[in-house]
Amino acid sequence: MLEILIYGAVSSAVYALLAVGFTLIFGVARILNLAHGSFYALGAYGAYLFAVVMKLPLALAAACSIALVAVFGVFMERVLVRPMRKSQLAVLMITLAVSLVVEQALFLTFGSEYRNVPAFVDAKFSIGGVDVAGQRLLTLASGVVLIGALWLFIQRSRLGSAILAISQDPDAARYMGIPTDRIFTVVMAMSAALAATAGILAGPFLSVQPGMGLLPIVKAFAIVVVGGLGSIPGSILAALMLGYAETLVGYLFSTSWTEIVSVLATLLMLIVRPAGIFGKRAAF
Amino acid sequence: MFDRRIDLAGAALFVAVMALLPLMFSNNYLIGVLTVSVIYGLWSVSWDFMSGLTGRENFGHSLFIGVGAYTAGFLNTAWGLPAWWSLPAAMIVAAVFALAVGIPTLRLKGPYFALAMLSTAVIMQRLMLIFWEQTGGEEGINGIEPLIRSQLGFYYFALAVLVAVTATLVAIARSPWGLILRAIRGDEATCQAAGLNVTFYKIASLVISAAVAGAGGAMYAHYQLQVSPQVFAVVMSITIITMVYVGGMASIYGPVGGAILLVLLTELLRSFGEWRLMIYSCTLILILFFLPEGFIAPVWRWIRARLGARDGASR
Numbered sequence: 001m002l003e004i005l006i007y008g009a010v011s012s013a014v015y016a017l018l019a020v021g022f023t024l025i026f027g028v029a030r031i032l033n034l035a036h037g038s039f040y041a042l043g044a045y046g047a048y049l050f051a052v053v054m055k056l057p058l059a060l061a062a063a064c065s066i067a068l069v070a071v072f073g074v075f076m077e078r079v080l081v082r083p084m085r086k087s088q089l090a091v092l093m094i095t096l097a098v099s100l101v102v103e104q105a106l107f108l109t110f111g112s113e114y115r116n117v118p119a120f121v122d123a124k125f126s127i128g129g130v131d132v133a134g135q136r137l138l139t140l141a142s143g144v145v146l147i148g149a150l151w152l153f154i155q156r157s158r159l160g161s162a163i164l165a166i167s168q169d170p171d172a173a174r175y176m177g178i179p180t181d182r183i184f185t186v187v188m189a190m191s192a193a194l195a196a197t198a199g200i201l202a203g204p205f206l207s208v209q210p211g212m213g214l215l216p217i218v219k220a221f222a223i224v225v226v227g228g229l230g231s232i233p234g235s236i237l238a239a240l241m242l243g244y245a246e247t248l249v250g251y252l253f254s255t256s257w258t259e260i261v262s263v264l265a266t267l268l269m270l271i272v273r274p275a276g277i278f279g280k281r282a283a284f
Numbered sequence: 285m286f287d288r289r290i291d292l293a294g295a296a297l298f299v300a301v302m303a304l305l306p307l308m309f310s311n312n313y314l315i316g317v318l319t320v321s322v323i324y325g326l327w328s329v330s331w332d333f334m335s336g337l338t339g340r341e342n343f344g345h346s347l348f349i350g351v352g353a354y355t356a357g358f359l360n361t362a363w364g365l366p367a368w369w370s371l372p373a374a375m376i377v378a379a380v381f382a383l384a385v386g387i388p389t390l391r392l393k394g395p396y397f398a399l400a401m402l403s404t405a406v407i408m409q410r411l412m413l414i415f416w417e418q419t420g421g422e423e424g425i426n427g428i429e430p431l432i433r434s435q436l437g438f439y440y441f442a443l444a445v446l447v448a449v450t451a452t453l454v455a456i457a458r459s460p461w462g463l464i465l466r467a468i469r470g471d472e473a474t475c476q477a478a479g480l481n482v483t484f485y486k487i488a489s490l491v492i493s494a495a496v497a498g499a500g501g502a503m504y505a506h507y508q509l510q511v512s513p514q515v516f517a518v519v520m521s522i523t524i525i526t527m528v529y530v531g532g533m534a535s536i537y538g539p540v541g542g543a544i545l546l547v548l549l550t551e552l553l554r555s556f557g558e559w560r561l562m563i564y565s566c567t568l569i570l571i572l573f574f575l576p577e578g579f580i581a582p583v584w585r586w587i588r589a590r591l592g593a594r595d596g597a598s599r
Binding site (some may be wrong): 089105222263 | 392
C-alpha cells in the first residue's frame with residue numbers, strides 16, 4: 001500500500017514537471033510543442049555528456065545541461081516556430097520534425113545503447129518497511145519544490161503577472177504594453193528547463209536512449225487533455241492521477257498494461273469532457 | 285477540357301514508365317525498390333485524402349499501417365489463413381481503429397486528432413514490444429507467405445492497386461464529396477452552419493484513408509514476409525508526411541510522385557546509412573519553410589498550364 005503511495009508520487013512528480021512546461025507554453029504562446037520530449041531527452045543526455053564524458057561534478061553538469069536545453073528551446077522558438085506561428089498545424093509539424101532531428105542527432109552521437117546517468121543520491125532509504133532509492137525521493141522532493149516555486153513565481157512576480165495576462169488575453173496584454181514576444185522566449189526557456197530537469201532527475205532510474213523523448217510527449221498530452229489544455233493546476237492534478245493510475249494498474253494487473261492508461265484516459269476524457277477538468281473554453 | 289486530357293495523358297505516361305521500368309532493366313533489386321515505392325505511394329495518397337483535403341493532419345498514419353501489417357501477420361501465420369484474406373481483414377481492422385480514434389477526437393476542433401493519432405501509434409508500438417510472447421517483440425512475426433510468388437507479378441499487382449486507388453480518390457476529391465472535404469478545411473463553422481454533418485464527413489474520410497493504409501500495410505507484410513514493430517514508428521508517419529509535402533498537399537496525385545521520388549532518392553542515399561532519417565527530417569523542415577506548396581503538384585500544374593496555353597494558341 002505504502003509502496004503504491006510512494007512510487008505513484010514519484011512518477012507523478014516526473015509527469016508534473018513534464019506536463020507543467022508543456023501546458024505553460026501552450027497556455028501562453030499557443031504553441032503545442034511536440035519537441036517537449038526532446039528537451040527531456042536532451043536534459044538526460046546533457047547530464048551524461050557533462051558528468052560522465054567530461055567528468056564535471058554532477059551538480060555543475062546538471063546546471064550546464066539545463067542551461068543548454070533552455071538555450072536550445074529558445075533557439076527553436078525564435079528561429080523555427082515563430083515564423084510558423086500563424087498556423088497551429090505548421091507549428092506541430094515543425095516541432096515534430098525537430099523532435100526527430102534531436103532523436104537522430106542523439107542516435108548518431110551516442111549510439112542506440114542505453115546510457116547510465118549518474119544519480120545524485122546513491123543511498124537507499126527505508127520508509128515504513130519500503131525500500132526506495134534516494135534518487136526517487138530526490139526527484140519527488142525537487143518536483144514539489146520546483147512546481148511550488150513556479151506557482152509562486154507566476155502568482156507573485158511582475159513577470160509572472162505578465163505571463164498570466166498573456167494567457168488570459170494575448171491581445172489585451174499587448175495593448176497594455178506587455179512585450180509578448182519576449183515573454184514567449186522566457187516561458188519557452190522555463191518550459192525547456194523544467195523538462196530537462198525531469199530528464200536529469202529521472203534519468204538514473206529510467207532508461208536513457210535516443211528514443212526516450214517519445215513516451216513523455218504521449219504522457220504529457222494525456223495529462224494536459226485530462227487536466228485541461230493550458231491549466232497549470234489541472235495538469236498538476238492530472239499528473240497525480242496518471243502517476244497513481246499507472247502505478248495502480250501496474251500493481252493490480254501487470255506492468256505491461258500501464259502504457260495503455262494514458263491513451264485510454266485521453267480518449268475517454270475527450271468523449272466525456274473535452275475541455276478537461278479545469279479547462280475553461282470548450283475544446284477551444 | 286484540355287486540362288482533363290493533359291492530366292489523363294500525364295497519368296498514362298506515368299503508369300507506362302512505371303510498368304516498363306522493370307522490363308527494361310529487369311533486375312530484382314530495381315523491382316524491389318519500385319515495389320516499396322509503390323506501397324509508400326499507397327500510404328501517401330491515403331494520408332493526403334484525409335489530412336490534405338480536410339486539413340486535419342494525422343501524425344499517426346503508421347497506426348493504420350501497423351495494424352494492417354500485424355493483422356496480415358497474425359492471420360497468415362498464427363491462424364494459417366490463406367494470404368489473400370489479409371487484405372480485406374487488414375482494411376476492416378484499420379477502419380475499426382480509425383473509428384476508435386476518430387469518433388472521440390474528430391468532433392473537436394484543435395489539435396486533439398493529430399496528437400491522439402500520434403499517441404495511439406506510439407502506444408501500439410510499445411504494446412507490440414511488451415506483449416512479445418504473442419507478437420514476437422522486436423523480431424516481429426516471421427514466415428509470412430507472399431501474396432504472389434513472382435516478384436514482378438507482385439509489383440504489377442501493387443502498381444495496379446495504386447493506380448486504382450489513386451484514380452478513385454482523385455475522382456472522389458473532384459466530386460461534391462471532395463468539395464465538402466475541402467470546404468471543411470476552409471471554414472468548418474460555415475460548413476456546419478450550412479447544415480453539413482462535418483463530423484461524419486471527417487470520420488468517413490478517415491475510415492477510407494485508414495482502410496487503404498491498412499491494405500498497404502498488409503501488402504507490405506506479405507512483401508517483406510515479416511512484420512516488426514517498426515511499422516508503427518513515428519518515423520514511418522513522418523516519412524509519409526514528408527512525401528506528401530514534397531508531392532504537394534491536397535492534390536492526391538502529387539503524394540504518389542512524392543513517395544516514388546523519395547524512395548528512389550533514399551536508395552541513392554543508401555551510402556549515408558544512419559544519416560538517412562536525419563536527412564529526411566531536415567528535408568521536411570526545409571520544405572515547410574521554403575516550399576509550403578510542395579514540389580511535384582506545382583511543377584505539374586506549371587507543365588499543364590504551358591501545354592494548355594500552347595494547345596489553346598494553336599487553335
